Amino acid sequence: MKDLSITVCGVKFPNPFLLSSSVVSNTAEMVARAFDAGFGGVSFKGIGGPSAEIINPAPRMHSYNLGSKKLVGLQNVEQTTDRPLEDNIQDVKWLKKHYPNNPVMVNIMGFNKEEWKYLAQVFEDAGADMLELNFSCPHMSVEGSGMKVGQAFKLVGDFTDIVKRNVKIPVFAKLTSNVTDITEPAMYAKEAGADGITAVNTVRAITNIDINNFVPCPNIFGKGALSGYSGPGIKPIALKCIVELAKKEELGLPLAGCGGIETWVDAVEFLLGGASLVQMTTSIVKYGHRLAEDLVEGLSFYMEDKGFNKVEDIVGKALPNFYETKDFDLSRQGAAQFDLDRCIGCGVCYIACQDAGGQCIEWDSKKRRPIPDEEKCYSCMICSFVCPIDNPPLITFKEIKGKKIYTPPPSKL
Amino acid sequence: MKQEVEKVEPKKDEYFQIEKPYTLSQAIVEADRCLLCYDPLCSQGCPAEVEPGRFIKKLRLRNLKGAFKVIKEKNILGGICGLVCPVDKLCEEKCLASGIDRVINIGKLQRFLVEYGWDIGFNPINKEKDKNVDVAVIGSGPAGLTCAAELAKKGYNVTIFEKNEKLGGILRYGIPPFKLNDDFLDREIEDVLNLGVKVKTNYEFKDKGSIENLLKDSFKAIFVSAGLTNAYRLKIPGSDSKDVLTYQDFLWQINSDKVDEIANKIKNKNVAIIGGGSVAMDVATTCKLLNANNVYCISLESMEDLPADKADLHKAIDHYVIIKPQSQIKEITTKDGKVIGVKGNEVKLLKKGDFSPSNIKDIPNSEFSFNVDFVIFAIGSGVDPKIKELLPSVAFDDKGYIKVDKESLETSVKGIFAGGEIVSGPSLAVNAVRDGKRGAKSIINYLNK
Ligand SMILES: Cc1cc2nc3c(=O)[nH]c(=O)nc-3n(C[C@H](O)[C@H](O)[C@H](O)COP(=O)(O)OP(=O)(O)OC[C@H]3O[C@@H](n4cnc5c(N)ncnc54)[C@H](O)[C@@H]3O)c2cc1C
Ligand SMILES: Cc1cc2nc3c(=O)[nH]c(=O)nc-3n(C[C@H](O)[C@H](O)[C@H](O)COP(=O)(O)O)c2cc1C
Ligand code: SF4
Ligand code: SF4
Ligand code: SF4
Numbered sequence: 001m002k003d004l005s006i007t008v009c010g011v012k013f014p015n016p017f018l019l020s021s022s023v024v025s026n027t028a029e030m031v032a033r034a035f036d037a038g039f040g041g042v043s044f045k046g047i048g049g050p051s052a053e054i055i056n057p058a059p060r061m062h063s064y065n066l067g068s069k070k071l072v073g074l075q076n077v078e079q080t081t082d083r084p085l086e087d088n089i090q091d092v093k094w095l096k097k098h099y100p101n102n103p104v105m106v107n108i109m110g111f112n113k114e115e116w117k118y119l120a121q122v123f124e125d126a127g128a129d130m131l132e133l134n135f136s137c138p139h140m141s142v143e144g145s146g147m148k149v150g151q152a153f154k155l156v157g158d159f160t161d162i163v164k165r166n167v168k169i170p171v172f173a174k175l176t177s178n179v180t181d182i183t184e185p186a187m188y189a190k191e192a193g194a195d196g197i198t199a200v201n202t203v204r205a206i207t208n209i210d211i212n213n214f215v216p217c218p219n220i221f222g223k224g225a226l227s228g229y230s231g232p233g234i235k236p237i238a239l240k241c242i243v244e245l246a247k248k249e250e251l252g253l254p255l256a257g258c259g260g261i262e263t264w265v266d267a268v269e270f271l272l273g274g275a276s277l278v279q280m281t282t283s284i285v286k287y288g289h290r291l292a293e294d295l296v297e298g299l300s301f302y303m304e305d306k307g308f309n310k311v312e313d314i315v316g317k318a319l320p321n322f323y324e325t326k327d328f329d330l331s332r333q334g335a336a337q338f339d340l341d342r343c344i345g346c347g348v349c350y351i352a353c354q355d356a357g358g359q360c361i362e363w364d365s366k367k368r369r370p371i372p373d374e375e376k377c378y379s380c381m382i383c384s385f386v387c388p389i390d391n392p393p394l395i396t397f398k399e400i401k402g403k404k405i406y407t408p409p410p411s412k413l
Numbered sequence: 414m415k416q417e418v419e420k421v422e423p424k425k426d427e428y429f430q431i432e433k434p435y436t437l438s439q440a441i442v443e444a445d446r447c448l449l450c451y452d453p454l455c456s457q458g459c460p461a462e463v464e465p466g467r468f469i470k471k472l473r474l475r476n477l478k479g480a481f482k483v484i485k486e487k488n489i490l491g492g493i494c495g496l497v498c499p500v501d502k503l504c505e506e507k508c509l510a511s512g513i514d515r516v517i518n519i520g521k522l523q524r525f526l527v528e529y530g531w532d533i534g535f536n537p538i539n540k541e542k543d544k545n546v547d548v549a550v551i552g553s554g555p556a557g558l559t560c561a562a563e564l565a566k567k568g569y570n571v572t573i574f575e576k577n578e579k580l581g582g583i584l585r586y587g588i589p590p591f592k593l594n595d596d597f598l599d600r601e602i603e604d605v606l607n608l609g610v611k612v613k614t615n616y617e618f619k620d621k622g623s624i625e626n627l628l629k630d631s632f633k634a635i636f637v638s639a640g641l642t643n644a645y646r647l648k649i650p651g652s653d654s655k656d657v658l659t660y661q662d663f664l665w666q667i668n669s670d671k672v673d674e675i676a677n678k679i680k681n682k683n684v685a686i687i688g689g690g691s692v693a694m695d696v697a698t699t700c701k702l703l704n705a706n707n708v709y710c711i712s713l714e715s716m717e718d719l720p721a722d723k724a725d726l727h728k729a730i731d732h733y734v735i736i737k738p739q740s741q742i743k744e745i746t747t748k749d750g751k752v753i754g755v756k757g758n759e760v761k762l763l764k765k766g767d768f769s770p771s772n773i774k775d776i777p778n779s780e781f782s783f784n785v786d787f788v789i790f791a792i793g794s795g796v797d798p799k800i801k802e803l804l805p806s807v808a809f810d811d812k813g814y815i816k817v818d819k820e821s822l823e824t825s826v827k828g829i830f831a832g833g834e835i836v837s838g839p840s841l842a843v844n845a846v847r848d849g850k851r852g853a854k855s856i857i858n859y860l861n862k
């Protein structure tokens with residue numbers, strides 16, 4: 001087993017896998033079991049300021065399904081914790097006493113300047129290793145909190161500043177993807193002294209509307225709301241945010257990636273994209289803590305295979321390969337290649353190419369085989385996405401030296 | 414004119430092919446159907462304690478190496494078991510996915526993962542430091558191979574003594590090649606040998622007490638896993654003809670380079686197989702694959718109570734084997750020493766599973782006769798009588814099997830342990846694996862006392 005530890009802002013994590021702040025990190029008891037199962041650290045469930053009493057709606061979540069696949073996404077309207085502040089303080093103390101080697105980040109959300117300062121101080125006193133400032137919950141009922149802060153960049157700066165002035169422990173700002181450019185609020189946080197950025201919180205969305213009673217899901221006694229969407233469906237968006245933040249040279253802060261991470265492969269992608277830590281919720285909703293052993297083992301095997309000795313060495317490794325589209329070499333073209341010895345004759349490549357591609361595959365209906373035309377192929381590769389023959393794929397892309405770009409002529413009726 | 418003598422090369426591949434494995438995508442689709450049960454019943458159903466619920470979850474979470482590791486750590490013969498286990502009575506029996514549509518194909522996933530691990534050249538097993546303690550294992554069937562591997566992992570110096578030319582026991586010389594072929598078997602045995610296990614093949618214990626006497630040599634403990642090598646024959650008229658074989662005689666040839674010879678012999682001929690268990694079905698299917706004409710399986714049990722595993726029975730039926738249940742063969746008819754047919758009649762068993770003559774009632778006017786050219790007995794097997802001489806101090810039970818303590822597998826002699834079919838009677842490969850693991854554990858306890 002490889003050493004998976006990573007030190008971020010002077011805090012050593014036994015591995016980069018964290019529970020993100022949510023239902024999965026609501027009590028010390030459940031967090032302790034997650035540590036036992038192999039998670040490296042936690043961002044403890046969001047704790048709001050004492051000025052607003054939070055009661056969470058029922059039911060508070062909804063599963064977004066895709067065909068027979070359940071929970072490809074999760075919709076929730078949960079706000080900050082409904083547990084008393086004192087209980088959370090005790091829980092954080094208890095965790096630090098019993099699990100001194102598993103860092104605890106506490107996710108806080110003041111409802112005014114005073115509360116930001118107060119919450120930051122009590123949790124520093126309780127022994128938190130870090131703070132995470134929640135500027136990103138997309139469905140808070142308290143005016144001017146959560147995502148509303150993350151969208152008013154100046155407030156990100158103001159609240160970060162208050163916190164930074166009053167505590168010594170490192171502070172992460174947790175940002176929302178519901179902005180045009182996530183690096184803007186990140187720069188405000190940095191200028192106010194933030195030590196790192198977590199991206200992202202749930203994405204404001206709506207997964208389903210019940211077509212019989214017209215109520216959005218989850219249905220809270222006849223009412224629904226645009227609210228937080230998480231899980232595999234948001235991974236590409238979350239990963240984009242991490243890459244944007246990591247590529248922003250003036251920022252230069254450590255990043256915690258969050259959004260749709262299920263397997264070690266997802267986690268490695270976030271590391272390659274520039275995250276030093278990864279956090280997750282929906283995958284734990286789906287699989288439970290037993291996910292941890294496979295994240296840990298998977299990452300360790302990966303590092304052995306690739307010859308990485310430290311997790312740090314993976315962080316940002318893919319960044320040099322990100323370019324602007326204008327930088328592509330357009331003089332190099334290619335075409336789909338078919339290994340027809342293995343074709344079973346289902347014809348879906350033909351349908352895809354005719355109806356959505358370069359219209360360059362003909363169909364031999366006697367032999368039940370596609371007849372591809374390399375000249376006309378514009379290598380969209382959708383034929384390979386639908387072909388059922390994999391391992392290795394029957395249809396592959398190949399560069400063709402000197403190939404001319406082909407565009408379909410004007411249509412004749 | 415001088416006739417060229419053509420060297421007969423084995424043509425097994427032409428007759429037999431093992432089932433196609435899953436591709437990676439197919440395995441993932443199958444794993445996606447798994448409910449990932451809490452405290453999964455599949456894991457409880459495996460005698461070797463391979464945890465299917467766990468390795469399927471690992472596959473689902475793309476930790477393929479970890480999944481391979483779980484299988485191999487728990488069962489060094491995990492690939493073979495994936496191929497030959499009657500899973501419908503083991504891990505898949507209580508699979509809860511049947512409540513949705515159908516059970517998860519656990520055996521096939523297990524086999525996929527093992528071959529995947531081999532393909533990527535991943536060795537998941539750690540071997541402890543050498544202990545310089547010698548242990549002997551007698552017989553290289555699944556019980557012996559597993560026991561040897563488990564001991565070797567812990568740093569013991571293991572030697573397997575095997576009387577055959579090649580390792581594997583029934584896995585090699587019994588189970589027909591359409592279920593398990595030599596390439597697959599050799600590959601998995603390699604995993605055992607890579608642990609540093611030594612082997613002495615073609616090894617014959619001759620003198621009285623010579624197995625026991627190993628303890629007077631350098632060996633500190635012995636695991637006896639010599640299996641059942643004495644296939645039974647009925648004593649009825651005609652049963653001593655040369656065209657009457659036991660399943661052992663027959664399958665031995667199938668699994669050796671004599672396969673072509675026997676294929677030529679039974680091509681277009683009729684064969685009667687006596688027995689209704691999995692072995693009888695395997696023999697029948699084998700005959701059909703070798704292009705025999707009519708193949709009959711004649712058994713005392715009713716169709717309902719046939720002891721054969723359902724998959725083996727259906728495979729035989731799919732190959733047009735004629736099953737003749739509730740029937741007793743009374744005579745094998747011969748002409749000039751050659752078999753020409755079998756004669757018998759239908760019967761009723763008064764009590765299920767009791768084959769004593771007083772329990773079998775002939776059904777009047779139900780006589781039948783079939784024209785057949787060969788008869789193969791598949792009615793079970795017992796311990797080789799010679800074993801008793803090689804282990805004179807060891808106690809045997811009234812069925813002729815070695816007597817052991819059920820938990821520790823220790824025999825009546827200190828330092829001698831036994832497992833597999835020589836203890837249990839006819840059983841399954843995975844049960845032999847379980848015994849091999851248990852035996853190794855007890856031997857380690859014994860040596861550390
Ligand atoms: C035709 C057939 C099909 C089967 N199909 C299946 C199946 O599909 N699935 C399944 O789970 N099980 C199946 N089985 C059963 C399974 O193969 C056995 O349960 C298993 O092999 C028993 O293992 P073992 O280690 O006890 O003995 P064996 O496999 O019999 O091995 C014993 C070994 O000891 C050696 N030996 C014996 N005497 C001596 C001696 N004096 N000195 C040295 N070596 C000696 C033998 O040569 C042999 O190699 C089948 C059996 C048969 C016959
Ligand atoms: C029910 C629920 C409650 C959440 N509560 C909080 C919270 O209190 N504070 C916070 O910063 N994020 C909260 N989140 C957001 C998660 O921490 C995380 O950023 C988001 O779910 C994306 O990650 P995932 O795709 O791994 O679930 C919550 C998410 C869910 C599903
Ligand atoms: S998981 Fe089900 S039982 Fe448990 S708290 Fe939620 S609704 Fe209740
Ligand atoms: S989709 Fe694949 S298998 Fe089907 S016809 Fe096209 S190439 Fe052949
Ligand atoms: S019992 Fe079946 S469905 Fe449940 S975990 Fe095992 S294989 Fe999966």
